[in-house]
Amino acid sequence: MKKYLVFLLVIILLSTACQTVNEVPVKKETPHLAVIKDRGKANVVILNKDYKVVGEKKIGEFLIDGQVDGQTLYAIDCGIEPALKNLYAINVHDLSYQTLTLPYIPQKIFIHDRVAYIASSSVQQSGFPFMLVDLESFSLIDTFTVPGAVSSFIPEANGVTMHVNAGGPNKFGPYAKKVRVGKGTAGKYEILETKDTPQELPPTNVISYPEKNIAVYAGFAKGPKPRWVKQPEAYTSKIKVLDKKNDSVLQEIDLEESFPQQIVQKDDLAFINHYTDLDMSGEMISVYDLKTMKLITKIRSETPSSIALAGSHLLVANFVPGTVSVIDTQERKQIQQVDVGEWPTKVLVVPDSSNPIPKE
Numbered sequence: 483m484k485k486y487l488v489f490l491l492v493i494i495l496l497s498t499a500c501q502t503v504n505e506v507p508v509k510k511e512t513p514h515l516a517v518i519k520d521r522g523k524a525n526v527v528i529l530n531k532d533y534k535v536v537g538e539k540k541i542g543e544f545l546i547d548g549q550v551d552g553q554t555l556y557a558i559d560c561g562i563e564p565a566l567k568n569l570y571a572i573n574v575h576d577l578s579y580q581t582l583t584l585p586y587i588p589q590k591i592f593i594h595d596r597v598a599y600i601a602s603s604s605v606q607q608s609g610f611p612f613m614l615v616d617l618e619s620f621s622l623i624d625t626f627t628v629p630g631a632v633s634s635f636i637p638e639a640n641g642v643t644m645h646v647n648a649g650g651p652n653k654f655g656p657y658a659k660k661v662r663v664g665k666g667t668a669g670k671y672e673i674l675e676t677k678d679t680p681q682e683l684p685p686t687n688v689i690s691y692p693e694k695n696i697a698v699y700a701g702f703a704k705g706p707k708p709r710w711v712k713q714p715e716a717y718t719s720k721i722k723v724l725d726k727k728n729d730s731v732l733q734e735i736d737l738e739e740s741f742p743q744q745i746v747q748k749d750d751l752a753f754i755n756h757y758t759d760l761d762m763s764g765e766m767i768s769v770y771d772l773k774t775m776k777l778i779t780k781i782r783s784e785t786p787s788s789i790a791l792a793g794s795h796l797l798v799a800n801f802v803p804g805t806v807s808v809i810d811t812q813e814r815k816q817i818q819q820v821d822v823g824e825w826p827t828k829v830l831v832v833p834d835s836s837n838p839i840p841k842e
Contacts, residue, residue: 511536512835513574514792516555517799517806518548518828526555527822528574528832533808535822539577541570549593550574550830551617556598558588569598571620574832582620586611592635592642593617597671599642599663601632610646612663614671624671628661633684636695640664641674645684658684660729679729683717687744689752694732695724696772698742698754705740706760719756721745721775735775739766746791747772748811753796755786762802769814779814783807788828799826 513536515529524538525545541557543566548557553575559568565587572579589603598615610631614623630646641664662675685697698721702714719740723733741758750772757764767781767789787801791811798807799822806829808818 513537513553513832515790515797515806516548516550516572516574516830516832517822517826518545518555518557518830519804519823519825520544520546520827522824524823526557526572526577527826528577529806529820529822533806533818533820535820537577538823541572541577541579542566542568545570546589546827547591548828548830549591549598550832551593551596552833553835554617555830555832556591556593556617558584558591558600560587560589560603569600569615571617580620582615582622584613584615585622585625586613588613590632590635592637594635594637594642597623597641599635599644601628601644603631614663626663626673628673629659629676630661630684633686634688634697636688636690638662638664641671645679645688647684658682680731681722681729685722686742689745689747690726692726694726696745696752697722697724698737698745700741700743700758701737703740705758705763708760721752721754721770723775733775735770737768738777739764739768739780742768743787744789746789746796748791748794748796751778751811753789753791753811755783755789755798757785757787757801759787759801767796767798767809781809781814781816783809783816787826790829790831792831797829797831799829801825801827 511530513528514531517527519525524540526541528537530536542559543561545557546560555572557570559566567584569582570579586602586604588600590601592599596617600613602611609627609629612626612628616623633645636643643662647658658679664674666672686700689696701717701719703718707714719737721735739756742754745754752770754768756766769778783798785801786798788799790797796809804824806820807816810817
């Protein structure tokens with residue numbers, strides 16, 4: 483009998499251990515950060531305001547992108563083998579979730595006014611599929627075809643504007659386009675406008691102002707060179723200040739570091755992470771003065787795949803080491819580092835549940 487009880491106890495302990503490998507129960511603390519890891523034993527991690535892990539869970543197979551809207555994390559899953567077409571709506575408090583199967587493999591997601599704009603990597607002869615999801619009903623609104631791979635989004639009063647690039651060795655210049663999607667006169671979402679841009683390559687990320695846009699462009703003159711770029715040595719990494727009416731270049735600055743991914747603003751400062759998944763390289767955050775458009779300093783951070791602002795803190799997801807760095811934006815130095823596990827691709831701030839959902 484004693485041997486049986488000991489054996490039963492061992493089985494229970496082993497069973498409990500197996501359950502906690504992929505999931506740490508969410509503690510009763512206000513979630514502050516959500517971290518998406520494209521793969522791993524637990525690929526969604528929740529941190530509190532002290533930047534301690536309070537929950538993690540395995541959801542899906544390959545989470546390629548995500549965005550927080552209110553108290554919900556929306557993550558897209560493209561899978562690997564087999565490919566997946568899933569959108570997850572994840573409650574950041576208990577990590578329960580709903581799944582919506584999409585018609586095409588997702589690549590990027592952008593949320594604005596309770597609508598998810600989801601770009602696909604599924605190349606078709608006519609272009610790239612694009613999907614819209616109503617987050618209130620968690621259902622597909624419609625699908626379109628856009629003339630290129632989506633690079634970045636800008637929120638508008640009615641819908642969004644996307645920068646797209648068709649790619650391929652002969653598809654630059656006039657083939658870099660802006661596509662505006664919103665509600666038409668009949669109240670149905672549609673492509674409202676498509677126009678060429680003066681820039682040869684679309685920006686990777688944009689800060690939008692009423693009269694201008696500040697955009698970052700990933701050059702290929704330094705570092706790995708993708709096969710789909712005709713003359714990679716001709717493109718240097720830049721910041722461009724663009725007139726919002728006609729996209730003319732008001733100011734242009736060459737960046738010292740290559741492959742800018744995101745640009746985020748804190749007062750008069752812009753923080754830019756430099757990282758490329760072409761060879762998982764990059765080790766720097768650039769800090770620029772937006773008044774003078776001059777480089778102030780650089781902050782070292784290994785493979786900074788994603789950045790986000792939370793008050794006076796810049797949060798950095800470091801892809802290879804599997805950490806999140808907390809950087810003081812005034813002192814411009816790292817004050818904390820948190821281990822979140824392998825391959826974090828996106829760090830996202832969860833708004834206080836007592837506050838309304840912030841606008842983009």
